[in-house]
Amino acid sequence: MDLSYTDEEQAFRAEVRDWLAETLPRDLSEKVRLGKRMSKQDVEHWHRLLNAKGWLAPNWPKKYGGAEWNAVQRQIFEEEACLAHAPRTLPFGLSMLAPVLMAFGSEEQRQRFLPGLLDGTNWWCQGYSEPGAGSDLAAVKTRAVREGDEYVVNGQKTWTTLGQHADWIFCLVRTDPDAKKQEGISFLLIDMTSPGVTVRPIVLIDGEAEVNEVFFDNVRVPAENLVGEENKGWTYAKYLLTHERTNIAGVGFSTAALDTVKHVAQNVKSGGKPLTENPHFAARLAQVEIDLMAMATTNLRVVSAAAKGEAPGAESSMLKVKGTVIRQELTSLLRRAVGPDALPFQPDYLEGGDNAEMMGPEHAATAGPSYFNMRKLSIFGGSNEVQRTIITKAIIGL
Structure with missing residues (x-):
């Protein structure tokens, strides 16, 4: 593998560097440089600037509003953005949920949810970890029972990052309690404003409520919000986690x-x-x-x-x-x-x-x-x- 950059890639780096110098607000850059906390408004402001340039979703296909950059371009942008002390883009919707929808979701789901990820209409959070199901993620117990055209969801998620700001949550739920634990899980999209959803912030040692507990009490979710096939959620979860781990x-x-x-x-x-x-x-x-x-x-x-x-x-x-x-x-x-x-x-x-x-x-x-x-x-x-x-x-x- 040739690890040297081509002339085109060097030109792209210069373009990114110049754009950041002209566009990145000084107050946001200083917050990042000094390690201060970013507000929801700060993140939304940065997302809007990136989206206006067409750079908010670097790995998405252009037909969905992405930049469709190759791997080297994405690497260059990340390097330059970090060196310029640009805020981090939120990964939950853009680089975690979106790849799952593109790979396993329906076209209707892609048309419904992807635009909101770009224009800031919807903030997403991740509903994976539970008490007793962290690294052993296949042990999730949150239940989703099919009743006609809906699922009824009961259970609890924890360590839900920025859940207090989220409009939607993508969740692993157990739809077949009798199957082997990896085979009875589904991937469900849940509106956080649904009756029965309760969010309780967890205040960390530094005083910030970065993570949350999320409770589901007979929450009704349209069956059309199921991604892919029922009981195939473990496959989708593993696919998502490979992207999350690379980002980490x-x-x-x-x-x-x-x-x-x-x-x-x-x-x-x-x-x-x-x-x-x-x-x-x-x-x-x-x-x-x-x-x-x-x-x-x-x-x-x-x-x-x-x-x-x-x-x-x-x-x-x-x-x-x-x-x-x-x-x-x-x-x-x-x-x-x-x-x-x-x-x-x-x-x-x-x-x-x-x-x-x-x-x-x-x-x-x-x-x-x-x-x-x-x-x-x-x-x-x-x-x-x-x-x-x-x-x-x-x-x-x-």
Whole structure:
């Protein structure tokens, strides 16, 4: 595989870089650079700008409003967007649900739901994890019973990211309780405004309600909202998770985080010298940079295969494991570079209040919360322990 960029790809990189410089709002960029929290309005603003350019859905076919970029173009855009400190686009609808609808949904479902993902009409969240069914996702117990032209849904989902903002949720539900657990699951689309849906935020240690519990109490869902075939949802869930795990690798985010760590460490003194000259710190920094370079190459191989219509297999698990370890190491190095200034919890600063002042040097307020928040990366999307088992079975054959 030729890992050098062509003249056309270099020109595309320049186009992306110029557009970001002209279009990315400074206030949003500063929020991202300093690790402040993004509001729903911030994310919607960025989505609108990308959609106006035709770049909101880079991997979608043009007939559905996507950019239809190849794997290299998507990689270039992610790198440049992260280096410019652009907000992250929400993946739940754009890069998780949409591929499932395109591969397994009906044309009516695609025409109904895809436009709303682009114009911001509908926010989506993911209804997978349950109490007792996280990494063992096939153990889901939320039930959907067919009654005429509807399903009646009862159960609970948890760790539902940004569920408090969502208009719709795509859910794994059990439709055949007597079948083997992987074979009795269906993939259902549920309107969050339906009677019987209750959302209860889970306030995390940093004070933010990023995740939620979602309860279903006799929620009636039209049967037309079933994606694909009944009891085939496990197949669709695995397809979606391969895309989620590849996204979790976060090459662009790690590249930007590495730059931040280097900048902070260069300006922190250790024994009268920059921290980057401390042998122990420098060795860890060099190792994570080498790991990131290797992962970027592997990621390019995987997304190239995906561009040819191949769903990622065990490779996505590899990227998920390595990507999350790298991102966690970078947050650890940043916290160590900031030192004791990372200890105070400054919620007003994180929320971006006009009068909020940061105590300590730049990045001090966000180093601690970012470190603790990123512990989740090795758990969600399938824990790293489970991913290593998948890799072993798929490649070694044990």
